[in-house]
Amino acid sequence: MFDFGIKDIIDIFLVALILYYIYRLMKESRSLNVFIGIIVFVLVWLFVSQVLEMRLLGAILDKLVSVGVIGIIVLFQEEIRRFLYSLGAHQRFRAFARFFVGSKEKVVDKETIMPIVMACIDLSRGKVGALIVIERGIRLDDIVDTGDVIDARINQRLIENIFFKNSPLHDGAMIIVGKRIRAAGCILPVSHSHDIPKELGLRHRAALGISQDSDSIAIVVSEETGGISVAINGEFQLRLSAEKLENILSKEMNL
Numbered sequence: 001m002f003d004f005g006i007k008d009i010i011d012i013f014l015v016a017l018i019l020y021y022i023y024r025l026m027k028e029s030r031s032l033n034v035f036i037g038i039i040v041f042v043l044v045w046l047f048v049s050q051v052l053e054m055r056l057l058g059a060i061l062d063k064l065v066s067v068g069v070i071g072i073i074v075l076f077q078e079e080i081r082r083f084l085y086s087l088g089a090h091q092r093f094r095a096f097a098r099f100f101v102g103s104k105e106k107v108v109d110k111e112t113i114m115p116i117v118m119a120c121i122d123l124s125r126g127k128v129g130a131l132i133v134i135e136r137g138i139r140l141d142d143i144v145d146t147g148d149v150i151d152a153r154i155n156q157r158l159i160e161n162i163f164f165k166n167s168p169l170h171d172g173a174m175i176i177v178g179k180r181i182r183a184a185g186c187i188l189p190v191s192h193s194h195d196i197p198k199e200l201g202l203r204h205r206a207a208l209g210i211s212q213d214s215d216s217i218a219i220v221v222s223e224e225t226g227g228i229s230v231a232i233n234g235e236f237q238l239r240l241s242a243e244k245l246e247n248i249l250s251k252e253m254n255l
């Protein structure tokens with residue numbers, strides 16, 4: 001007879017939880033039909049090989065399953081990356097990781113933040129579009145590689161100059177690492193989120209994208225409205241005043 005214990009209940013619960021997470025992930029990335037297709041395939045495979053015990057078809061499906069796993073990883077590498085990142089970015093897990101690895105926060109102080117805030121205010125007044133990304137724990141070397149390395153001390157006028165409309169580096173994002181402007185003209189991953197307001201264009205989507213893919217802080221100055229926004233962990237805070245921007249940066253940089 002069946003020997004059904006507490007371990008089996010936990011087992012079933014965990015499988016259901018994993019399936020639910022995969023379902024949510026696929027739904028968010030508009031791949032729900034692929035998920036349903038995979039479930040149908042697995043059910044047919046189990047039915048053929050376990051219930052009907054058809055050896056030839058079972059063997060072919062077995063092979064397809066082992067290749068299929070690699071195929072799924074390739075097809076959904078972006079989603080898998082996001083999922084693992086959000087798992088690692090979870091507060092409790094980060095505290096756990098810091099316990100072993102130690103904190104490696106970048107050396108930043110008020111003097112680093114103020115020129116950025118002041119530059120954003122001036123850019124906002126002049127309705128000059130800007131996109132500034134401040135690196136934190138996760139390195140943005142691959143993003144830096146897409147632009148031009150500057151490696152200069154943070155300076156309000158330099159920031160404004162770079163985003164000035166006729167500057168060759170005004171297009172794309174500026175990356176700030178520690179107390180230095182590391183690069184400008186960088187290309188960020190664009191978010192495909194549906195929740196982003198319609199009036200916000202590519203600059204804002206790029207800010208949201210990098211904040212979803214890393215723990216960095218992305219500041220946007222809108223060219224259209226002059227509005228200042230900040231994206232952190234995939235969440236936007238729109239229409240910020242100078243004071244609010246300073247508060248957010250200070251809080252997020254643990255100052």
Ligand SMILES: Nc1ncnc2c1ncn2[C@@H]1O[C@H](COP(=O)(O)OP(=O)(O)OP(=O)(O)O)[C@@H](O)[C@H]1O
Pocket residue numbers: 129130131170171172173186187188189190199200201202203204205206221222223224225
């Ligand atoms: N993937 C990207 N990475 C970096 N910068 C980008 C990216 N996509 C767009 N941009 C920047 O955004 C500018 C286009 O902004 P767009 O007008 O589409 O955005 P927006 O969010 O409506 O901003 P705004 O309110 O300033 O118009 C581009 O000129 C470029 O500088």
